[in-house]
Every structure is written in C-alpha cells, then in structure tokens.
Amino acid sequence: MNLLKRLEGVFSSPKQTFAALAEKPVWVDVLVVILVALAVYSLIISPYAKHDQAQMIKESVKLRERMGEERFNQYIQNMEGPVTTWGVIQTTGGAPVMFIIAMLLQGLLLMILGRFASTEGTFKQLFPSLVHANLIYALLGNGVRLILTLTRKSAMQVSTGLPLFFPKMEITSTPYIVLSQFDFFQIWVFGVLAFGLSAIFKINIRKALFLSYTVWFLKALFNIGFTLFGLSFVR
Numbered sequence: 001m002n003l004l005k006r007l008e009g010v011f012s013s014p015k016q017t018f019a020a021l022a023e024k025p026v027w028v029d030v031l032v033v034i035l036v037a038l039a040v041y042s043l044i045i046s047p048y049a050k051h052d053q054a055q056m057i058k059e060s061v062k063l064r065e066r067m068g069e070e071r072f073n074q075y076i077q078n079m080e081g082p083v084t085t086w087g088v089i090q091t092t093g094g095a096p097v098m099f100i101i102a103m104l105l106q107g108l109l110l111m112i113l114g115r116f117a118s119t120e121g122t123f124k125q126l127f128p129s130l131v132h133a134n135l136i137y138a139l140l141g142n143g144v145r146l147i148l149t150l151t152r153k154s155a156m157q158v159s160t161g162l163p164l165f166f167p168k169m170e171i172t173s174t175p176y177i178v179l180s181q182f183d184f185f186q187i188w189v190f191g192v193l194a195f196g197l198s199a200i201f202k203i204n205i206r207k208a209l210f211l212s213y214t215v216w217f218l219k220a221l222f223n224i225g226f227t228l229f230g231l232s233f234v235r
Contacts, residue, residue, distance in 0.1 A: 003029045010135050010192065018129050018196035027128035034131065034138045035096040041142045042095040043088070049155035054079045056156070056172070060234040099138070103130055106215060110197070113211055118201035129196030133189045141185030160184055177227050181220035190216040 001009070001020050007030070009017030054076060057063060064072045107127050114121060141160055148158040156171050161183035163169055169176045190212045198208035 001026075003033075006030065006132060007033070007135065010132050011140075014192040015195045017132070018192070019199045021128045021132060021196060022125050022199035025125050025128040027131045030128075030135065031100075031131050034099065034134060037138050037142065038095040038099055039092040041146060043092050044146060045149050045155045046083075046091045048149055048153060050079065052154055052156040057234060063234045066233075099134075103127065103134070106130060106219065109215055109218070110211070113214060114197065114201050117203050117207050117211060120202040121200040125200045126196070129193060129200065133193040133196065136189045136192065137183075137185045141183070144185075161186075172231055174228065177224055177231075181223055186216065 001017070001024075006017060006021075006026075009020075057079070058076060067075065104127075107123060107130050110126055110130070111121075111123050114126075144160055145158050148160075149155050152158060159180050161181065162179040163171075163176050166176070166179070169179075191209070194205060194208040194212040197203070197211055198205050201208070201211075203211075
C-alpha cells in the first residue's frame, strides 16, 4: 500500500489500512509528513502563542513578586522582542522532537498493556499504527486549530475539545484544562488506533478499544497534571 493510499485509508477505511500495516509495517514516509506539518504549524502559530504567553505572564502578580520588578520587566521585554534565528529553530524543531518522544513512550506503554491481553504483536508492528493514527490529529486537527488561531488572533483561545461549548470559561482554570483533554481529534485518533491494536495483538475490537482508550486516559491525566504544575508558577 503506497503513501497516498495509506493517507486516505486512515480516514476512509481504517480497519483495512491498519490490518495492512500490521502485515507490512511501514512508517518513515508518514512520519516525515507529520513532522513537516508540525514544524509548519508551529512556525505559523508561534507569534500568536508568544503574544498570548506574554500577556498571561504580565498579569501574573505571583511571578512578578518571585522574580522581582527588574528581572520581570526584562523577561517580558525579551519575550516581546524580535524573533531570533535560534527562536525559529526551537519553534520548528521542538514540536517534531516532542512528537517522536511521545510516540515512543505511548508505543512502549501500549506494548506493556498489550501483553496483559495477548502474547502476539511486536513494537515493530505497533509503532507504524501509532504514527499513522496520529495523522488525524497532526493534519486534520491542526488544520482546524490553525484556522481558528488565524481567525481569533490567539493560540490559547483555541480548542477542538469540550471547551468549545463553554466559550466564556477561563483558559487557565482547572475545569478548562480538564475539559480540553476531551479533544475530538484525539478521541478519533485512539478510536482508529484500536483497529491496529486488534490486528497486531490478535484481540477483538472491544479489548482493543479498552486498551487504546486506557492509554488516552493516562495521557490525559499526565497532561492535566503537567499543565496545572506549570500554571502554578504564574497564577
């Protein structure tokens, strides 16, 4: 199955596509597509994200007191300054690197949990399915978020999850952070991934769905904890 058929198959015929990937694992070309898409997306939204971050920090009395007035003002000035070459490298390279790390960790977790359900399957089979499933989030999901970011002139005010139904909710509030984990594209990713897990581990689709969404749940808990920890320094 060539690249175009796999790209189309993830969205239109995931069961057949992931079954084919389990039989003949391929992933390098799709990974390149995702990494390029992530780099471009990060570069486009970076001015909005940087502005949002600067505004949030400006409003942080706690951080101002901790850093001191002079250091705080210098920090804000640096954030609002012109973009440097190193800044561009960090922006375009950070998201792809984090994506690869996330795929490896999620793949390892899936293999560990998968062993409780089956003795079949290898990481070599699993990794391609995980990468292909994330086409949904990296291409379609980021495409929607990019449009919303350009429309609203803000990267922080953008969500493709449950916060869409609560437009007045404060983005740094705990309820917003929790609800944002119920991202429609992430839920879609782990739903189609179950077809791959079913084919790889030779288990029925119910067990595969349970396994897939267990990893989604653990990932959501980690994201909530990490975000709340980061916000504890500014709010």
